[in-house]
Amino acid sequence: MSDMHLISLTHLQDAMRLLVRGFGSQPDEVEAVVCNLIDANLTGHDSHGIGMLPRYAKSFLEGGLSPNTGVRVVLDSGTLLRLDGQAGFGQVVGAQAMALGIERAQARGSCIVALGNAHHLGRIGAWAEQAAAAGLVSMHFVNVISRAIVAPHGGADARFGTNPFCAGVPLPGRPPVILDFATSAIAQGKTRVAHNKGVAVEAGQLIDDRGQPTTNPRYTVVPPFGALLTFGGELGGHKGYGLALMCELLGGALAAGLTCHEPADGRMRVLNGMFSVLLDPAALGGTAAFEDQAQAFLDWVQASPAREGFGAVQVAGDAERSYRAARTQAGVVVDNTTWGEILEAARSLGVDPGAVAAAAGVN
Ligand SMILES: NC(=O)c1ccc[n+]([C@@H]2O[C@H](COP(=O)([O-])OP(=O)(O)OC[C@H]3O[C@@H](n4cnc5c(N)ncnc54)[C@H](O)[C@@H]3O)[C@@H](O)[C@H]2O)c1
Known part of the structure; x- marks a missing residue:
């Protein structure tokens, strides 16, 4: 084979x-x-x-994921929605949460959606794309309830998950800008792939079970566990750590009422909490200036000449669109x-x- x-x-x-x-x-x-x-x-x-x-x-x-479950509205004050995902498939409850928030933001200008107890929400960019397709700007702070795998900057062991941050900006006449990344230096899935292939990862992304820098991906896959560093690595990791902290405070504590603060219990479920802000740019006034200035800025940054070893300057969302076009065919x-x-x-x-x-x- x-x-x-x-x-x-x-x-x-x-x-x-x-x-x-x-x-x-x-x-x-x-x-x-x-x-x-x-x-x-x-x-x-x-x-x-x-x-x-x-x-x-x-x-x-194990009973950690509940199929055929939808979101339950816990609080609805018009432009504030608190939703319980009831451990349903994130692919379903994430889409439902966005649809409810989109409807409100289109009618009232903005909506904050606090979604808790969602089973794994997958690629968070999908939710910003859903909002952007409806003409809405969005921001998403997400925490992860699973075995902790990322160390705080300067810490020697794992204390939280790969807490993703995402934001989307729709613009007329061009594809939306969709920024979507984990706040760890490298995605957990990528270390597993490297471990399965028996190859090292690049330096500056992992620590071992004694808190020492390592390039051996085993420390995130099999015990004894080490940890991923936050993005920015050894020197700039305080920035990724700061954003991860906000994902835990907003997506976890505020939206879901559940943070990562205990040793792993061995369960296989992955729960996400997501704090989303949805905004209709027209409701803020100044639509023409927003669109003109955003377009001018994006044209300006993309006109930067490529450095040696790089292709043309891209903006967030381009990579996914180009992969999608190629893989849909191939x-x-x-x-x-x-x-x-x-x-x-x-x-x-x-x-x-x-x-x-x-x-x-x-x-
Ligand atoms: N549900 C969860 O619990 C969970 C947890 C962690 C991560 N995730 C998801 O994992 C996925 C992968 O995360 P990641 O950290 O590996 O992403 P990544 O490091 O590949 O970064 C992706 C982002 O960078 C942008 N980008 C890529 N190349 C670029 C370039 N040359 N110039 C400008 N922008 C560029 C992309 O458009 C995208 O916005 C994300 O979709 C994230 O939502 C989910």
Whole structure:
């Protein structure tokens, strides 16, 4: 069997629909989960794509993930919404939370959405894209309830998750600017891939179980655990740490009422808390100046000549769009370790792994 499988988009969708039905999900939920995860693969973020399904299956079998669940409105004061995701698929409750917030922001100018108890929300950029498609600016601060994996700047062990920050700005006549990243120096999924391949990661991103710098990815994958550093690394990590802290305070404490502050309990669930601000730029007045100045600024920064070793200057969101265009045509490459884990997840859900492999066209 080859180390890599190139799977066309339609084959991958068919295969993942089979697998996700194994959660007992209704057809709309199957589509939401499959489309969102595959879109993460298409946009270049394999760490948040179909490779998450084995983790979701373990979480479900332990009772940590509740299929066919929607958001419950806990508080609704017009432009403030507090929502309980009820441990439903993040792909479903995230979209519902955004849809509710979008409706309010379009009617009233702005809305703050506090979403707690959502199972893994996947690629947070998907939520900013949903808001941008409705003409709204958005910001999202997200915390992660799972085994802590990132060390505070200057700290010797892991105390929180890869807490992502995301912001989106729609502009007429050009694709939206979508900034979306983990506040760790490197994504957790990337260290797992490096560990599986037996290769080192770049210096300045990890510490070992004694708090010493290391390039060995094992320290985030198998015990004894070390930690990821925050982005900025050894020198500038206080900046990534500061943003991670705000994600925990806003996404965790304020929005979800749940922060990471205890040793791991061994459960496989991944919960996200998300604090989102949605704004209709027109409601703030000065639309023409906003659009003209934003366009002028983006043109100006992109006119900077490329430094040696770099391509043309991009803005946030370009990378995902270019991956999406290429992979939609070419298909998605899935490594054999991940593929094996996906088939095992199918088996654990009572789905015939042979049927999943056949639907994907993988022998
Ligand atoms: N749900 C969760 O618990 C969770 C936790 C952590 C991360 N995530 C997700 O993981 C994904 C990956 O995060 P990451 O930190 O690996 O992302 P990353 O390091 O690939 O950074 C992505 C961001 O940088 C921009 N970018 C990339 N190259 C650029 C360039 N040359 N010039 C300008 N901008 C550029 C992209 O457009 C994007 O906005 C994100 O979608 C994030 O939401 C989710």
